[in-house]
Every structure is written in C-alpha cells, then in structure tokens.
Amino acid sequence: MSKNKIVLCHVVAWLLYTVYCFVGIYIEKPQNQETIYWLQLSFILCMVIEFYYCYLLVYPLFLNRERLLFLVVAWAGAPLLFILFRYLLEETLYPVLLGFSNYGDDTTFEYIFFDNLYYATPMVVLSLVVWSVQEAFRKEKENKLLRQEKTQAELAFLKSQVNPHFLYNTLNYLYAQAYPVSEKLADAILKLSDMMRYMLHESPDGKVALEKEVNYLRSFIDIFRLRFEDRFFVDFTVDGHVDGQQIGALVLIPFVENAFKHGVADDPQVPIHISLIVMPHGLKFTVTNRISGSQKDQTTGIGLNNIRRRLELLYPHQHELLIKNDGQVHEAYLELSNL
CATH class of the missing domain: 3.30.565.10 (Histidine kinase-like ATPase, C-terminal domain)
Known part of the structure; x- marks a missing residue:
C-alpha cells in the first residue's frame, strides 16, 4: 500500500472515530453538552499525539532495530506525553480560553495522573498493533518482490550461459592471435576475459574479495x-x-x-x-x-x-x-x- 493510501486510511479512521464519539454525545444529550464536546475533542487530540509518537517514532526507531532498552524508556514516555498534553489543554488552556476545566480545583495531581494513565495505555497497544500489521504487509510485499527478482535473475542468468568455457577458450584464442599484431589489443582481450570470469563467479553469500x-x-x-x-x-x-x-x-x-x-x-x-x-x-x-x-x-x-x-x-x-x-x-x- 502506498504512503498516500496509508495516510488516507489513518485520516478516515480518526474522522470516523471522532464522528462516532460526537454522535454518541449528541444522542445522550448530557448536561453541559458543549463542554463535553470540547473535552472529547481534547481527549481525541491527545490520543492522536500519543498514537503517532509510538507509531512514527518509537517502534520504527527501536522495535525494528531491536534496541530493547531504548524501547522500554520511549514506551514509558508515551503515557506521560498523553497526560502532559491533556493537562496542558484541559487544566491550563481551557480555563483561560473557555472558562472551564475537566477536573475540579480540589482534584489532586496524583488522581489526574492515574486517571489519565488508564486512558493512555490502550493507545500504546493499538499503535503497536497497527504498526505491526503494516510492517507484516510491507515485509510480505518485499519478500514477494525479492522472489520475483530472484526468478527474473535466474532466468536472465540461464539465458546468459552460452557455455563460459567456450567464451574463455575463444578469448584465449583471440589473445594468441592478437599478441603478434598488437600487444595493446591482446592485453585488452586478456582483461576482458578476466572480467567475464569475475562477472560469472558465484559465491554463497554474494561476496568476493x-x-x-x-x-x-x-x-x-x-x-x-x-x-x-x-x-x-x-x-x-x-x-x-x-x-x-x-x-x-x-x-x-x-x-x-x-x-x-x-x-x-x-x-x-x-x-x-x-x-x-x-x-x-x-x-x-x-x-x-x-x-x-x-x-x-x-x-x-x-x-x-x-x-x-x-x-x-x-x-x-x-x-x-x-x-x-x-x-x-x-x-x-x-x-x-x-x-
């Protein structure tokens, strides 16, 4: 799947989830409905930030390269990022711009921390699932391309096998005929023979000296x-x-x-x-x-x-x-x- 399609899928998924949440609020018609809309919006925004922190940064940098210690540290930072942004939005920005906050004045920071830790954890898991599924599809596509390239390479190699020994013997013959006429030409033929031998050389791991x-x-x-x-x-x-x-x-x-x-x-x-x-x-x-x-x-x-x-x-x-x-x-x- 191309990057544009992946981005489109993500945008559509988040829009559908946002619409689902807002429709639920509209149907329930709670008190302070407008306030609930704003709080739901900030909640979703913090989820998006945490999700893409894990999806775009943590897993590609650390999980894919098996840096487990860095992964654990970055993983622990994901819920903290969610808590920080939600606190800044709902307890700092909203009171100034909208005149209300999510938690009461008597609410302790400890309660805010553990309450948001509960809501933050699912995004860490969900982002891991989405990233892992996408990686699995990417690797499967990559393996499929590799198999196709291997098949094409094998076919091309078979087509090129016009008996290498015949070619070497022919070049050696041309070298012997050219040497009395032109040492420069004979030397070029000899180099060409060595180059062909090198190009057709095979090694188990594809490497040479x-x-x-x-x-x-x-x-x-x-x-x-x-x-x-x-x-x-x-x-x-x-x-x-x-x-x-x-x-x-x-x-x-x-x-x-x-x-x-x-x-x-x-x-x-x-x-x-x-x-x-x-x-x-x-x-x-x-x-x-x-x-x-x-x-x-x-x-x-x-x-x-x-x-x-x-x-x-x-x-x-x-x-x-x-x-x-x-x-x-x-x-x-x-x-x-x-x-």
Missing part, C-alpha cells in the same frame, strides 16, 4: 581507455589495504559506469575522480565527474536503482549512499561498514 573488485575496476577503466587513447583522464586512487576484506560482487562498478556514461572523460581540466579509502572494517568510495551535455552510451549496466536495492539486502543499516547533482557536477559517495 575486495582485491578482486578493485582489479575489476582497473580492468574496466583500462578497457574504456581504448575508446579515448590519449584523451582519457581518470584519476583512480586506492588508500589502505584491500587484501583480507570481502565486498558484495559488482557493488562499486555501477558508480564508475555511470560516470563514464554521463560524464566528461576527455578533458584534462576536469578528470573523473575515483577514490577508494579502505579502513579496517569498512570503506569509503567516491566518484566525481562533470556532467556531459550529451549521453554517450545508452547501455544501462546494473543501474543505480538496482545497486540501491542490493545495498539494502547486503548491508542493511550498514551503508550510506549519497548522490549529489547540481546540474554541472555529479558525485556519488558510498560508505560501507562491517565488511
């Missing part, structure tokens, strides 16, 4: 350099030790591919900057390029939308992806932790 990912990036850049020869300006730097670390296969390449597709690579004044900083248990990867006035390549590669999806699956709550684009310069920044 970071060193192999970096070598793939270097080969990709070298092959792309053939298109421009001496008019190719890319600054690729690697700081830190890449050995001994694991990373999701082909996680970094889409950002470089995107820079080559949409960026300017033949201007020495504004080269494409690619920076990889490797830390003991993480990395920072930045790709910066000036945006070209015309798109050079229509191929899509893996695509940034797909890489966002893969990052959510491979590094949940362990990555930060920032994309900046001011119309002149495009910058992609990726930070991974717990490699």
Whole structure:
C-alpha cells in the first residue's frame, strides 16, 4: 500500500472515530453538552499525539532495530506525553480560553495522573498493533518482490550461459592471435576475459574479495581507455589495504559506469575522480565527474536503482549512499561498514 493510501486510511479512521464519539454525545444529550464536546475533542487530540509518537517514532526507531532498552524508556514516555498534553489543554488552556476545566480545583495531581494513565495505555497497544500489521504487509510485499527478482535473475542468468568455457577458450584464442599484431589489443582481450570470469563467479553469500573488485575496476577503466587513447583522464586512487576484506560482487562498478556514461572523460581540466579509502572494517568510495551535455552510451549496466536495492539486502543499516547533482557536477559517495 502506498504512503498516500496509508495516510488516507489513518485520516478516515480518526474522522470516523471522532464522528462516532460526537454522535454518541449528541444522542445522550448530557448536561453541559458543549463542554463535553470540547473535552472529547481534547481527549481525541491527545490520543492522536500519543498514537503517532509510538507509531512514527518509537517502534520504527527501536522495535525494528531491536534496541530493547531504548524501547522500554520511549514506551514509558508515551503515557506521560498523553497526560502532559491533556493537562496542558484541559487544566491550563481551557480555563483561560473557555472558562472551564475537566477536573475540579480540589482534584489532586496524583488522581489526574492515574486517571489519565488508564486512558493512555490502550493507545500504546493499538499503535503497536497497527504498526505491526503494516510492517507484516510491507515485509510480505518485499519478500514477494525479492522472489520475483530472484526468478527474473535466474532466468536472465540461464539465458546468459552460452557455455563460459567456450567464451574463455575463444578469448584465449583471440589473445594468441592478437599478441603478434598488437600487444595493446591482446592485453585488452586478456582483461576482458578476466572480467567475464569475475562477472560469472558465484559465491554463497554474494561476496568476493575486495582485491578482486578493485582489479575489476582497473580492468574496466583500462578497457574504456581504448575508446579515448590519449584523451582519457581518470584519476583512480586506492588508500589502505584491500587484501583480507570481502565486498558484495559488482557493488562499486555501477558508480564508475555511470560516470563514464554521463560524464566528461576527455578533458584534462576536469578528470573523473575515483577514490577508494579502505579502513579496517569498512570503506569509503567516491566518484566525481562533470556532467556531459550529451549521453554517450545508452547501455544501462546494473543501474543505480538496482545497486540501491542490493545495498539494502547486503548491508542493511550498514551503508550510506549519497548522490549529489547540481546540474554541472555529479558525485556519488558510498560508505560501507562491517565488511
């Protein structure tokens, strides 16, 4: 369900509940009916505040991430929020604006506290139920999409299996034929063979050695350099030790591919900057390029939308992806932790 539909459902539910309460007051026709309307309105408003405090803040931040201590503290604050707002409205604001309050002058604060604690508790539970049901539907939808994506990926993979050994042998043959003619061409064929082998490599968790990912990036850049020869300006730097670390296969390449597709690579004044900083248990990867006035390549590669999806699956709550684009310069920044 889309966010707009969820918001609409919430608005309709609260409106129906408000109408139900007001109709009940109208039918009963109690003394001081107008006063009861105002008190019912403030009561519902405090319920709304408490409900969305739990629904939008407490449960998404703490329950979903299993921060139980913070959850208990925030949970205890929900009834206090209800009591505070109701006291401010009915015992502070109403006497000034409307000339009446809910409780009498002789009512102790202790009585007000426990009386409102009784009314505040159901909203904590109701908000948990609503949030849990919505999360269950969201996760079910997410799992359904994952199953569809897995099926599509398996079909695409099967279609691409034109006997890899045949392709490797063919490239090796082309390498042997090209070497006497042009070492540059032979080297490009060899790099292409290594790249294909890397792309078809499978691992149980979808991760590979970071060193192999970096070598793939270097080969990709070298092959792309053939298109421009001496008019190719890319600054690729690697700081830190890449050995001994694991990373999701082909996680970094889409950002470089995107820079080559949409960026300017033949201007020495504004080269494409690619920076990889490797830390003991993480990395920072930045790709910066000036945006070209015309798109050079229509191929899509893996695509940034797909890489966002893969990052959510491979590094949940362990990555930060920032994309900046001011119309002149495009910058992609990726930070991974717990490699």
